Amino acid sequence: MSVPGYVIYDGPSRLGGGGEIIAILTMRSENQKTGDMPQVWILRKDCAPTTAASDGTDEDICGQCAFRLYLARHDPNRKNCYVTLIHGPNQIWRAYHAGNYAPHWPDMITDPVRIGSYGDPAAVPLKMWRDFLTRCRGGHTMYTHQWRRFSGLRHYAMASVNSLAEQHTAAEQGWRTFRVIQKEDNHLHNVIGEITCPATPEAGRRTTCKHCRICDGKKGDYDRRKHITVAAH
Numbered sequence: 001m002s003v004p005g006y007v008i009y010d011g012p013s014r015l016g017g018g019g020e021i022i023a024i025l026t027m028r029s030e031n032q033k034t035g036d037m038p039q040v041w042i043l044r045k046d047c048a049p050t051t052a053a054s055d056g057t058d059e060d061i062c063g064q065c066a067f068r069l070y071l072a073r074h075d076p077n078r079k080n081c082y083v084t085l086i087h088g089p090n091q092i093w094r095a096y097h098a099g100n101y102a103p104h105w106p107d108m109i110t111d112p113v114r115i116g117s118y119g120d121p122a123a124v125p126l127k128m129w130r131d132f133l134t135r136c137r138g139g140h141t142m143y144t145h146q147w148r149r150f151s152g153l154r155h156y157a158m159a160s161v162n163s164l165a166e167q168h169t170a171a172e173q174g175w176r177t178f179r180v181i182q183k184e185d186n187h188l189h190n191v192i193g194e195i196t197c198p199a200t201p202e203a204g205r206r207t208t209c210k211h212c213r214i215c216d217g218k219k220g221d222y223d224r225r226k227h228i229t230v231a232a233h
Helices: 049-055 069-073 088-097 126-133 151-155 164-172
Strands: 005-012 020-026 039-044 113-118 140-144 158-161 177-181 194-196 227-231
Touching (some): 005 088, 005 126, 020 088, 039 049, 039 088, 049 069, 088 113, 158 164, 164 177
Parallel strands (some): 039 113, 113 140, 140 158, 158 177, 177 227, 194 227
Antiparallel strands (some): 005 020
């Protein structure tokens, strides 16, 4: 009998106050950009995502991400997170507490996995990701805003950056980067070493994340693949 998903981590966070978090692997997606990929959602265990975002305890899953709702409320210059919490994250949190997800890992995952549909992978111990990724036979995508603190993730994740200055810093530290070009910065087009994400409208939606899988970190000094940009919408 198939299950809608799996609990792949249940334990303390490496971010914020170290509260209890869960990482849930769901097996289907209707996201047009990514394609039908399994997704990993990282959530506070003890409260719904909307509650955590409101009271600031989402720091345990998002760290100091510039797009956290709690930070945006205290700084009008910040942008809000693009994830609609009352949809996927809240529904998955409720399904977890209803016991709908298997309390173990799948033996093997043949499709590429999108890690961090909500929440930052840095919240979960690196060893867990290393073990989990051995089962991801189809590859994966992963992004982190915590690249300054958790350099061990650079082999598996893209550094999420929001300016050219951040991009240069992360690249100098050995990361491949995923840069969001804000609307007010649209004059700052791709620089040397960057390409536009081919799954976006501005690139003609030539593929999906499921088929591209370029956003899987930097494998070593020999890895000369491009950095990625997307335009904020």
